[in-house]
């Protein structure tokens with residue numbers, strides 16, 4: 090069969106790599122590089138060049154079994170990463186970090202703060218009760234309803250639940266309480282966050298995520314048509330027609346849309362009501378991403394600094410503000426700190442900015458989760474396969490899983 094794959098992020102790359110075993114595959118990519126959210130940039134600090142991941146950074150071998158297998162087959166070198174969480178709350182002045190006790194009490198006065206002690210007590214309670222929630226498997230209650238029903242303190246909500254959720258999903262802090270409670274608890278359970286010490290070792294790719302992207306790209310017989318956005322997809326009785334920018338029309342037997350849900354919907358000229366419903370139910374939010382060397386954005390207390398640093402600004406905002414410490418996450422030694430901040434607003438010195446771009450993250454509210462179930466239960470139709478990390482929890486393993494589901498529809502395995 091002649092198959093078009095649209096989008097060369099992890100989902101499209103893996104789908105194309107497997108499908109080419111038995112089919113003639115053409116991979117179209119709008120950008121001028123493959124990888125999508127797997128994006129490594131090179132920066133020079135004090136005469137040394139560093140490869141910094143400004144998209145996908147970490148995975149683990151427990152909850153990313155398929156991605157781990159792909160890295161093994163490609164013989165990609167990986168190394169342990171340092172995963173820890175820190176909070177700087179500009180509203181209360183409270184700062185804390187995980188996982189050690191000395192980080193939790195990074196500000197010694199936290200011991201005396203009733204608000205902090207309430208947050209901590211409820212965090213320990215949440216770690217017990219979240220397991221019950223996972224076992225109940227109730228998809229209806231939102232996180233806000235569940236926490237309120239169990240009398241969790243405002244401090245736990247503002248200093249723990251919202252910062253953790255917003256940082257994990259790069260989501261609007263104001264929307265976290267609308268997430269399904271069970272998804273929140275499941276993420277904690279699956280990623281070893283309910284156990285101390287966590288049984289999960291996070292890892293990162295030596296030399297940056299581009300190493301695995303380049304390895305797949307090099308194995309694609311048909312190559313990748315870079316800088317070739319697909320503007321329109323039309324289905325007919327025997328297959329599909331793709332219109333690429335510039336007006337060229339290409340005919341295929343099948344198409345795999347490995348783009349974000351909103352991008353896929355925009356391409357489908359003849360979307361069915363069901364496709365329209367599913368694709369419009371998973372919405373995205375825009376985040377500004379900045380790679381910089383300005384450490385003043387981190388928690389003030391050194392012990393409250395972590396690999397993920399969440400900041401609650403004084404004024405309420407709709408955008409998550411989180412800083413990834415790339416020296417810790419990727420084990421990079423550089424003369425100045427290498428930090429990636431989502432939505433720094435005015436907090437980063439422009440003279441210290443090395444790279445900036447706009448990224449989009451899926452919003453996993455209850456509407457999105459319902460649409461995902463509909464998609465999972467339905468056989469692919471109209472010669473069209475929908476694929477992408479948005480069909481799961483939005484992480485790399487979800488992108489790989491969605492590609493494997495497409496492959497199975499063609500009776501192929503990894």
Ligand SMILES: Cc1cc2nc3c(=O)[nH]c(=O)nc-3n(C[C@H](O)[C@H](O)[C@H](O)COP(=O)(O)OP(=O)(O)OC[C@H]3O[C@@H](n4cnc5c(N)ncnc54)[C@H](O)[C@@H]3O)c2cc1C
Nearest residue numbers: 096098099100119125126144145146147318319478484485
């Ligand atoms: C800053 C950041 C950090 C992250 N960190 C992690 C992490 O550490 N671990 C983790 O598991 N996940 C992480 N993620 C989540 C990440 O989004 C997913 O893991 C995954 O990379 C998404 O893959 P995808 O293939 O679904 O989409 P994408 O990677 O977004 O790929 C979609 C591709 O489609 C292309 N495209 C769009 N429209 C068209 C068109 N019309 N024609 C042709 N091509 C088109 C795009 O250019 C893009 O290359 C992170 C995301 C971001 C933004």
